[in-house]
Amino acid sequence: MKRIVLQILGLFFVVALAACGGNESDDAQSEQVETDETVTIKALNWHFDEEEYIVPSGETTIELINESGNHGIIIREANSGEDVVLNKQGSTVATLAPGEYEIICSIPCGSGHTDMTATLVVT
Structure with missing residues (x-):
């Protein structure tokens, strides 16, 4: 039971970290929309x-x-x-x-x- 809880928590942290990393690339893309x-x-x-x-x-x-x-x-x-x-x-x-x-x-x-x-x- 403890093993399953630890695996779920580990998966949660991986997803949370991946989501945080996604925001940086979104910001970089929005900055590229600048016009001349x-x-x-x-x-x-x-x-x-x-x-x-x-x-x-x-x-x-x-x-x-x-x-x-x-x-x-x-x-x-x-x-x-x-x-x-x-x-x-x-x-x-x-x-x-x-x-x-x-x-x-x-x-x-x-x-x-x-x-x-x-x-x-x-x-």
């Missing part, structure tokens, strides 16, 4: 830091930085026809096709919220 292009959109109270952002087509990291206030963004149909959505400060990778896309603030941020727009131009 990054567009940084800075959100301030009731406006973005630029009226127009220009990037080449392809995989692009879109980064949102809240300089003042609490903001999110929606870029309409920019990610292969799907909206790019960042509901808080952070970044995401999107595949951008050539065109012009509207950027809007997705979090009501006060009286100037409806005017908080910009354009993403993908060449």
Whole structure:
């Protein structure tokens, strides 16, 4: 009986150690998703830091930085026809096709919220 319990405990520790090792390779793979292009959109109270952002087509990291206030963004149909959505400060990778896309603030941020727009131009 003791032998069976020891074998089960041994098997448990082997599985636990294997699971821990798997996380390191997952982290390494997620770091490899970085793209050559990054567009940084800075959100301030009731406006973005630029009226127009220009990037080449392809995989692009879109980064949102809240300089003042609490903001999110929606870029309409920019990610292969799907909206790019960042509901808080952070970044995401999107595949951008050539065109012009509207950027809007997705979090009501006060009286100037409806005017908080910009354009993403993908060449």
